[in-house]
Amino acid sequence: MALRLAPLSNTERQSVMSSLAAGVRLDGRGLLENREITVHFGQDYGSCAVSLGETRVLAQVSCEVVEPRPSRPNEGKIVTNVHITPMAGPEYEAGRTSDAQDELQQLLESNIKESRCLDLEALCIMAEESVWQLRADVTVLNACGNLGDACNMAVVAALKHFHRPDITVEEDGRVTIHSFSEREPIPTFLKKVPVCLTYAFCQQQDGELIVFSDPTDLEERVVMGKLVVGLNPHGEITSMNFPGLVMLDKKHISFCIMNAFQRARHCAELIEKLVEEDLQKRKLEVHPKGFLGKLISDEQHKRNLINGKVALMSIMSSQFQRVRDKMDVDQNNDNAIKHEMDESNNHDSATEEIDLMDDDNDKENY
């Protein structure tokens, strides 16, 4: 039985709307700023955990040999599945598919399957007889807003990371599948990297629409409508979805899409870089460590982040103190004034260097 969430109070609704009107979000981000993205890979190929701030998603890609579809005899198959259990949040019921699950299924289908981003003909073993079927299972570990982006990124990273076993086809048609120790596994080839970005719209009293990206769960409850756009850095839009009750003008949609194209390139590059890094590490290590020590709780993560930033600030401030002490030793008035001016300039430039970010999340600039 699903637990109902605590009702949304008028105060929360008003504060979300007024903070958006002031151009800042409740965790200190800018309107078009994303939360910090971390991607960890597991021990097996094709296993990947993505966290977008507090939202966490786990994807696993596996493969098996099946008969191809009669209409497409020399193409492999790909199947995507999303599972949302009460682990993600108390408002989700066990066993019953919720609206969110249907939306995510459809999003992944249109972004991954219908966009033909995967080279399916490379997955063919023997035409009309046997092909590889790739199966991507996504489990939502924690639902804190913006599940679409997280699920899509997890599936794409897992697919890029996945390696399938090598095979030999005998003359009489028998297929032998070699284990990973016998022969090197073969990577999957993604022609294009699909990226999904979510924009939310909030309607103010004067009718103006405020656009912001990557909503958290509180913002999603308050917001009137969303635009979920799937695209790839080549310039193709693979899917567009408008859940909600907002009347959108052409200028809003074009603004979102322009912004999305700018960020898609960075997103895709980030995924490729992280997958490459992990694959390189695998070549060096005898036995990959996987998720060991990586999946830390939000509290621990925040503690590390905050203590790191504050420690850095205390080091900088003690350095300033030493500089100031050296300047004070000089008794000459004119020199003292001149040095004070220099020092305030130094102070300003140094504070710009430190990247004073809100302690709740790191900015990934897209």
Place this chain on the structure above:
Amino acid sequence: MIDLLVFPGDVVTTSKKNEKTRISSGLIQNGDNIQSSKVGFVRKDLRKKCLWIDNHQNRYIPSVEDTVIGVITERHSFQYKINIGAPRDAILDALSFEGATKRNKPNLQVGDLVYCRVVVANKHMEPEVSCISLHFKKEWMTGEALFTRLEDGYVFECSLEFARKLLSDDCFILNCLGKYIPFEIAIGLNGRIWVKSSRIVLTIVITNCLLNSQHINNNKRMEQMVRILLDRV
């Protein structure tokens, strides 16, 4: 016995012939023994003069004389149903405001926030809350009553022990924030905190400072963290 770490089932103390021991959350009476039902430290509340178990918890179990922040979910002619994060929604009588009569009572809407006090709390009945204070006798019309509707501002949830820490006498983070920003704060023992300040940006800074202070132990570092966040405004 005080500040001792106990596990569920550990006997904290036995009841003595002429002494009365009041027990609160986390302790149950089993014959003559007082046993713990939670993992935590045994503490003595000096104001209420009772023993209780201090642990990390997000779920609120109501107990009498707790001050909580609730959200109104239903409105009836003579009472309101209010959500305080407990297993069952609480009841707030429409007349339980200082100086309220049938003709002259506050008009609360669904979704309003109310700072109130738990009056009845046991596992068999729905909890009851009230906005009448025993010590501060200002009428509800003046708007200066202690327990009242909370307007504007921002409310967020936290763990119960963080709310208790903020309410303790030697809370460093609230004094530190008060030096830089004037603000108003209401702390509910059900893990809800309401903050209000002149600008929404300042409210956001205060909220983030409070949430970050959970992870910092050093007072000097806390002050530095507050200054870092304020510099961004």
